[in-house]
Every structure is written in C-alpha cells, then in structure tokens.
Amino acid sequence: MxxxxxxxxxxxxxxxxxxxxxxxxxxxxxxxxxxxxxxxxxxxxxxxxxxxxxxxxxxxxxxxxxxxxxxxxxxxxxxxxxxxxxxxxxxxxxxxxxxxxxxxxxxxxxxxxxxxxxxxxxxxxxxxxxxxxxxxxxxxxxxxxxxxxxxxxxxxxxxxxxxxxxxxxxLVYADFVERIALLGGESTGKSSLAAALAEALGTRHAAEYGRELWEEQGGVLGYDDLLRIGRTQVAREGELAGQCRRYLVCDTTPLTTLFYCRELFGRAEVELEQLAERHYHHLFLCADDFPFVQDGTRQDETFRRRQNQWYEQELTRRGWPFTRLTGSLQQRIEQVLHSLSGT
Known part of the structure; x- marks a missing residue:
C-alpha cells in the first residue's frame, strides 16, 4: 500500500x-x-x-x-x-x-x-x-x-x-517504580514481610527465585545456578515493576545471591558481583531478634547471625543507607511505612 x-x-x-x-x-x-x-x-x-x-x-x-x-x-x-x-x-x-x-x-x-x-x-x-x-x-x-x-x-x-x-x-511506568529491598539471614521473616508489605502498600512483590530453584532441584545448587539466580531475580523485578503501584517489594537482591555463592563455592562470577551492585531505592535489613525456626532447609542460628553481620558490613562498606527492622511482623511493616513516609 x-x-x-x-x-x-x-x-x-x-x-x-x-x-x-x-x-x-x-x-x-x-x-x-x-x-x-x-x-x-x-x-x-x-x-x-x-x-x-x-x-x-x-x-x-x-x-x-x-x-x-x-x-x-x-x-x-x-x-x-x-x-x-x-x-x-x-x-x-x-x-x-x-x-x-x-x-x-x-x-x-x-x-x-x-x-x-x-x-x-x-x-x-x-x-x-x-x-x-x-x-x-x-x-x-x-x-x-x-x-x-x-x-x-x-x-x-x-x-x-x-x-x-x-x-x-x-515498561515506561516501571522506570518510576521505587524498589524496596528486604535483606536478612535465614529465619528472619523476610519472605513473610515481603508479601505482607506488598499487601499493605497495595502493590506487588518479587518472590525469592533462589529458594524456588533450591526446592525444585532437591536442595542442590551448582556454581552456575547462582548466576542464573541473580539474573532471574533481576528479570523478575523488571517484569513486575510495570504492574506495581509506586513500589515493588523485593524479597532479596543479588547481594544475597553473592553471599551464598561465596559461601558455597568461595568465589563468584564478575557478572554476579556486578549484579550485586544493583541500586534499590529503599533498603531494609531484617534483624535476627526472634527464635530461629528450623524448617528442614536452613542451617542454624550461628549461620543466621553470621549472615546478618555480613549484610550489615557490606551495606556499610558500600555506603548504602539502610534501616534495620525489629520486632513482630506488624511492627516491621509499621517501621517500613514510617520510613517511606519520611516522618
């Protein structure tokens, strides 16, 4: 024509x-x-x-x-x-x-x-x-x-x-969505908080792909799986952001994947190191201030404490401001909402 x-x-x-x-x-x-x-x-x-x-x-x-x-x-x-x-x-x-x-x-x-x-x-x-x-x-x-x-x-x-x-x-609106990142060791209530916080904010949350893959593969992860986890987590955030309302709650970040990669294999791919530098608008660290719950997949309370210490050290070393969340699930939600309101 x-x-x-x-x-x-x-x-x-x-x-x-x-x-x-x-x-x-x-x-x-x-x-x-x-x-x-x-x-x-x-x-x-x-x-x-x-x-x-x-x-x-x-x-x-x-x-x-x-x-x-x-x-x-x-x-x-x-x-x-x-x-x-x-x-x-x-x-x-x-x-x-x-x-x-x-x-x-x-x-x-x-x-x-x-x-x-x-x-x-x-x-x-x-x-x-x-x-x-x-x-x-x-x-x-x-x-x-x-x-x-x-x-x-x-x-x-x-x-x-x-x-x-x-x-x-x-895909355009996604660039205006603020990503809320939740970090925390095993059994710190991070996943429960991600879902509840998304509901409180009327938005979506990006679930932890690493946990899903770990369960799918019967509790076994290879070295190459860690980079796959980091890539997939970031891609998942990208897919969900345009469906959100102002915020996207992220149940973990590639920084967590980097921790496990170094912990399990003593090294990490350069690309995973780069993914761990990904910017998040709001960073929250879930404290290990309640009894450790063993669900059959986790290590132990000593590991949880060491993991949380690593997050705190890394966030400080990188100069990334973060807020530590303590108390019950409802108290943590209120702390996040208070932080987001800027009051």
Missing amino acids: TRRFAIGLVVGKFAPLHLGHEWLIRQAQAQCEQLVLLSWSRPERAGCEPERRANWLRIRFPELRSWVVTPEWVARQRAQGLALPDLPDESEPDAVQRQFVADFCLAVLGQSVDAVFTSEAYGEGFAAHLSRCFGRAVQHVEIDRARTQVPVSGTRLRADIHGLREYLAP
Missing part, C-alpha cells in the same frame, strides 16, 4: 513518553514510508533523563529511527564534521528551535522531510519554517490537538506520575 508521505517527522520531549505520544506516533507511522523521532529537553526533567527516553523509544518503537539529542551529542557530531547549531533551551524563540530541527534533518538525515506531525498549535508555523529551509513544501498534519483520544499531558504526568500511571505503557 502506498503511503501518503515518503518521510515524516515527530519531535517531542517525551518526558515521559506517554500513550498520547504513542497515539500520535502510530498515526504518523501509518501515513509514512519512513518516520523519524527526534527528542530533546533543555532543561532535562527529573526521572526522564536522556538514557531513559532513548530506551523508551527503542522499546516501544524498535522499528523506527529515533534520536535523543543532548549538548554532548551535538558536540560529538560537530567533532565529526556535521554542521549543527547549539541545542536550544526551551526558553529560546520558536525560530531557534525550528532551525535546529531543519539543520538536524539536513546534517544527520541527509535530507528534508515531507511532513511533520504534531498535536500542537505551533504545527503550522513549524512546517512553514521547515519549508523555507528546505526550499520545498513540508506539510503539517495535526493529530488530536484536543487530546480527546488520550486526555493527558507530560506536565500533568510529571505532577502525579503514580496517580496517572494508566497513561503510561507498563
């Missing part, structure tokens, strides 16, 4: 990339043989850094050519001989913004475009400026300017990202 335009362009901050942007892009894509996405934001918006925006576009539109441009990117292109002006700040006049797009098309794409797609009042003036720069007509195609299809804006989303999360694709 012949499409209306050979090459089209969508320009936006995509901070964040929401379903309104996605609707616009899909409508433009249906009308173009090729569609190019161009994004920049000066100043940058917290939580919508260039790397994140580039990843969102790559995940949601892998078939399209997209650029997320920064001053550093412009400097690299200039060093390679491309004629590009400075990346405009959003406070600069419209003509400066539009000229950058025109220069980008000629220098980076090596050609003009046939159409620009927007949901904004500035679209006609934008297309007229590009037409003058290219010496040929560039058409403006307006898509849902009234935002009846997806009634949201980036400004509204940034003000209430969790309350308006239904306007984000799950």
Whole structure:
C-alpha cells in the first residue's frame, strides 16, 4: 500500500513518553514510508533523563529511527564534521528551535522531510519554517490537538506520575517504580514481610527465585545456578515493576545471591558481583531478634547471625543507607511505612 508521505517527522520531549505520544506516533507511522523521532529537553526533567527516553523509544518503537539529542551529542557530531547549531533551551524563540530541527534533518538525515506531525498549535508555523529551509513544501498534519483520544499531558504526568500511571505503557511506568529491598539471614521473616508489605502498600512483590530453584532441584545448587539466580531475580523485578503501584517489594537482591555463592563455592562470577551492585531505592535489613525456626532447609542460628553481620558490613562498606527492622511482623511493616513516609 502506498503511503501518503515518503518521510515524516515527530519531535517531542517525551518526558515521559506517554500513550498520547504513542497515539500520535502510530498515526504518523501509518501515513509514512519512513518516520523519524527526534527528542530533546533543555532543561532535562527529573526521572526522564536522556538514557531513559532513548530506551523508551527503542522499546516501544524498535522499528523506527529515533534520536535523543543532548549538548554532548551535538558536540560529538560537530567533532565529526556535521554542521549543527547549539541545542536550544526551551526558553529560546520558536525560530531557534525550528532551525535546529531543519539543520538536524539536513546534517544527520541527509535530507528534508515531507511532513511533520504534531498535536500542537505551533504545527503550522513549524512546517512553514521547515519549508523555507528546505526550499520545498513540508506539510503539517495535526493529530488530536484536543487530546480527546488520550486526555493527558507530560506536565500533568510529571505532577502525579503514580496517580496517572494508566497513561503510561507498563515498561515506561516501571522506570518510576521505587524498589524496596528486604535483606536478612535465614529465619528472619523476610519472605513473610515481603508479601505482607506488598499487601499493605497495595502493590506487588518479587518472590525469592533462589529458594524456588533450591526446592525444585532437591536442595542442590551448582556454581552456575547462582548466576542464573541473580539474573532471574533481576528479570523478575523488571517484569513486575510495570504492574506495581509506586513500589515493588523485593524479597532479596543479588547481594544475597553473592553471599551464598561465596559461601558455597568461595568465589563468584564478575557478572554476579556486578549484579550485586544493583541500586534499590529503599533498603531494609531484617534483624535476627526472634527464635530461629528450623524448617528442614536452613542451617542454624550461628549461620543466621553470621549472615546478618555480613549484610550489615557490606551495606556499610558500600555506603548504602539502610534501616534495620525489629520486632513482630506488624511492627516491621509499621517501621517500613514510617520510613517511606519520611516522618
């Protein structure tokens, strides 16, 4: 089927990339043989850094050519001989913004475009400026300017990202979910706390894959299994994050896997060491302040104490702030909620 335009362009901050942007892009894509996405934001918006925006576009539109441009990117292109002006700040006049797009098309794409797609009042003036720069007509195609299809804006989303999360694709929203990590030795109530805390917060929890694999394999783990556990735990967090509400409760982290790998085999793969550096927004260490319960799979109370000491030493050595949880299950839930509230 012949499409209306050979090459089209969508320009936006995509901070964040929401379903309104996605609707616009899909409508433009249906009308173009090729569609190019161009994004920049000066100043940058917290939580919508260039790397994140580039990843969102790559995940949601892998078939399209997209650029997320920064001053550093412009400097690299200039060093390679491309004629590009400075990346405009959003406070600069419209003509400066539009000229950058025109220069980008000629220098980076090596050609003009046939159409620009927007949901904004500035679209006609934008297309007229590009037409003058290219010496040929560039058409403006307006898509849902009234935002009846997806009634949201980036400004509204940034003000209430969790309350308006239904306007984000799950893989985009996942980047705004705060991960709560629970650490603790054997028989410190960690798994019970993870499930109960997720319920209290109205969200999901990532169960401990290492325990599942250990049971599946009859209590035997090989050296290679430990890296598999670390990878799978991280992947599980990624799969669940987009289904959460503000928080994801993590029943263990790759730091735990690293402990067991060193304990069982006296060494660990570099990749597992790197996974153990994974960032969590909130770290809690479950104290060993109640009687040890032997369920037939655990070692003993001495091991539990040594494990908890190792966690405390490692968290301190790495400079990672954490909160120690004590008392009953309900008391620990209250301590977490108190910490999250910042009071």
